[in-house]
Amino acid sequence: MxxxxxxxxxxxxxxxxxxxxxxxxxxxxxxxxxxxxxxxxxxxxxxxxxxxxxxxxxxxxxxxxxxxxxxxxxxxxxxxxxxxxxxxxxxxxxxxxxxxxxxxxxxxxxxxxxxxxxxxxxxSVAWQRRVQSDELRARREAGLRSKHGDACIDELKRVREWLDAQPKREELIALLRAGW
Structure with a gap:
């Protein structure tokens, strides 16, 4: 320069x-x-x-x-x-x-x-893709919050975070789907 x-x-x-x-x-x-x-x-x-x-x-x-x-x-x-x-x-x-x-x-x-x-x-292109993905996720969450309410979505996020930490995650999800 x-x-x-x-x-x-x-x-x-x-x-x-x-x-x-x-x-x-x-x-x-x-x-x-x-x-x-x-x-x-x-x-x-x-x-x-x-x-x-x-x-x-x-x-x-x-x-x-x-x-x-x-x-x-x-x-x-x-x-x-x-x-x-x-x-x-x-x-x-x-x-x-x-x-x-x-x-x-x-x-x-x-x-x-x-x-x-x-x-x-x-x-970088990779960063820009991540920003687009984050924006899409934020818009989707805003729509879900509008439809189901903040309390419901906050609880779903809490449950998802808990499930993600479980070693037998898929088995627990199958139990929920089956109504155990």
Whole structure:
């Protein structure tokens, strides 16, 4: 990231050198608060990171952009990757340049969720499949809660957790089905 780069926010400001966490260099837009992070720099930092608590617990607000952004390095559209169902925001990644754009507050969101040292995973296909699966499961549970009520679903979850811990789980389920 040695050449001059500019943010594609409304101000079109030149990105300046900054440090996202101790020893983690980035380029920052003073106008919108977003940062451009090189994945090679991130991987070096992650190898040296002692703690995943890289940000304070202060209140913050994530300013997640609504649309894909052009990569400040090559101008191609960056891919958007969901961090999770909770926290629910997206980071932008350019696979060809190996750059990640973090909107204002997104680094703090990653850190608070314990994901600051897992950014490489967040921008992977496997992580995105898991987020989709988690979202589908959450929607299904919300529908079941609407249909059967919170108390019923909470009790079913408790019973399922208990059954999962039993060595003869299948036998116990068969007894329940047979009305023993």
């Amino acid at each position: 040695g050449t001059r780069t500019f943010c594609n926010c409304q101000a079109q400001a030149e990105l300046s050198r900054a440090e996202l966490a101790p020893g983690l260099p980035v380029q920052q837009c003073e106008a919108c608060g977003g940062v451009l992070l090189g994945m090679p720099d991130y991987r070096l930092w992650r190898e040296r990171a002692v703690s995943t608590d890289v940000a304070g617990q202060d209140a913050f607000e994530v300013s997640d952009s609504a649309a894909a952004r052009a990569c400040p390095g090559c101008t191609r559209l960056m891919q958007r990757y969901r961090v999770g169902v909770t926290p629910d925001f997206r980071v932008d990644h350019c696979p060809s340049c190996q750059l990640v754009w973090l909107d204002k507050g997104e680094w703090q969101g990653l850190a608070q969720a314990g994901l600051a040292t897992r950014l490489s995973e967040v921008v």
